[in-house]
Amino acid sequence: MIVLGIETSCDDTSVAVYDSEKGILSNVVSSQLIHAQFGGVYPEIAAREHTKNFLPVLDKALKDANIVLSDIDAIATTFMPGLIVSLVAGVSGAKALSFSVKKPLIPVHHIEAHIFANFIKKEIEYPFLALVVSGGHTELILVKEFEDYIYLGGTLDDAVGEVYDKVARALGLGFPGGPIIDKLAKEGKEVIKFPRPLLNDEENKYNFSFSGLKSAVIREINKGIYKQEDIAKSFQNAVVDVLVKKTVLACKEFGINRVVVAGGVSANSQLREEFLNFKDLEVHFPPMYLCTDNGAMVAYTGYKRFKEKGVAVSLDFEAKARCRIDKFPQLLRSFHA
Ligand code: KG4
Numbered sequence: 001m002i003v004l005g006i007e008t009s010c011d012d013t014s015v016a017v018y019d020s021e022k023g024i025l026s027n028v029v030s031s032q033l034i035h036a037q038f039g040g041v042y043p044e045i046a047a048r049e050h051t052k053n054f055l056p057v058l059d060k061a062l063k064d065a066n067i068v069l070s071d072i073d074a075i076a077t078t079f080m081p082g083l084i085v086s087l088v089a090g091v092s093g094a095k096a097l098s099f100s101v102k103k104p105l106i107p108v109h110h111i112e113a114h115i116f117a118n119f120i121k122k123e124i125e126y127p128f129l130a131l132v133v134s135g136g137h138t139e140l141i142l143v144k145e146f147e148d149y150i151y152l153g154g155t156l157d158d159a160v161g162e163v164y165d166k167v168a169r170a171l172g173l174g175f176p177g178g179p180i181i182d183k184l185a186k187e188g189k190e191v192i193k194f195p196r197p198l199l200n201d202e203e204n205k206y207n208f209s210f211s212g213l214k215s216a217v218i219r220e221i222n223k224g225i226y227k228q229e230d231i232a233k234s235f236q237n238a239v240v241d242v243l244v245k246k247t248v249l250a251c252k253e254f255g256i257n258r259v260v261v262a263g264g265v266s267a268n269s270q271l272r273e274e275f276l277n278f279k280d281l282e283v284h285f286p287p288m289y290l291c292t293d294n295g296a297m298v299a300y301t302g303y304k305r306f307k308e309k310g311v312a313v314s315l316d317f318e319a320k321a322r323c324r325i326d327k328f329p330q331l332l333r334s335f336h337a
């Protein structure tokens with residue numbers, strides 16, 4: 001089965017082709033560097049860029065895969081959550097394709113796609129704990145099996161990737177800030193012991209809060225005393241400490257020793273190293289090129305949904321800015337085509 005995957009939930013326009021026998025045939029990602037000047041994603045510009053980039057990206061994805069539109073068996077696209085104007089761009093493209101080639105439209109949840117990007121190379125056993133860390137999300141989810149999710153907690157304010165981007169901006173570095181800070185931190189020392197937000201907070205055991213940490217880091221940057229690399233290292237130590245310790249706590253509480261890390265921040269080298277120090281945990285990360293937003297994770301998750309659950313939706317299924325992963329399977333059932 002050949003599935004086309006479309007991802008436009010934020011600022012990356014991506015189209016990929018997944019073949020259930022041969023794997024990923026193509027994965028074209030067009031990143032909108034235009035947002036660098038704003039230090040964050042500007043919604044109206046993002047939507048316009050998706051509209052402009054969609055057809056050239058689709059064309060390249062088909063060419064790279066050496067197929068034509070009529071070879072496709074189904075079209076999977078990210079319907080939620082994300083920037084609504086960005087989502088609508090991809091969903092409209094997907095609906096138009098589904099209508100014209102008369103092939104099923106398979107909806108995918110963005111967080112689900114990040115998690116199942118880990119399955120593309122090889123299937124992982126259930127249950128597992130998923131830590132999803134990206135520019136828009138910081139969530140801990142217990143995955144009992146595909147489409148059976150328990151939401152344990154998430155950020156009460158800023159997402160972790162967003163904080164990386166803001167700290168990089170305050171340091172006068174580029175966008176996205178995560179990879180730059182990750183690299184810089186390798187040369188730095190922990191000169192300031194920043195607070196570890198909500199780490200020992202019983203009521204918010206599985207919730208996160210990074211906006212106070214962001215303000216504390218920016219205050220130190222503005223003092224102009226410390227070297228950039230030392231600020232980067234001190235900040236990253238606090239972030240990684242919180243992410244790893246909360247995930248390990250959930251593993252102990254639920255008696256699970258399998259962890260799947262996903263989303264853009266799962267590319268972080270220190271996060272990877274610190275998780276791998278837990279020898280009694282089986283920890284999975286996506287390959288680097290599937291950490292940040294991409295169409296391949298959407299195509300694969302769509303394929304999985306169609307194969308295992310037989311789900312496709314009618315053209316009146318709508319994109320939504322918000323929808324928790326545990327609520328998504330139920331929402332799908334009410335729209336089953
Ligand atoms: O998953 P993603 O592409 O978009 C969302 O769904 O939000 O994640 C993008 C985020 C950005 O905030 C970027 O700074 C961060 O992932 N990121 C990293 C690294 N690579 C990307 N953060 C920390 N360390 C990295 N190596």
Ligand code: ZN
Nearest residue numbers: 134263264293
């Ligand atoms: Zn994402």
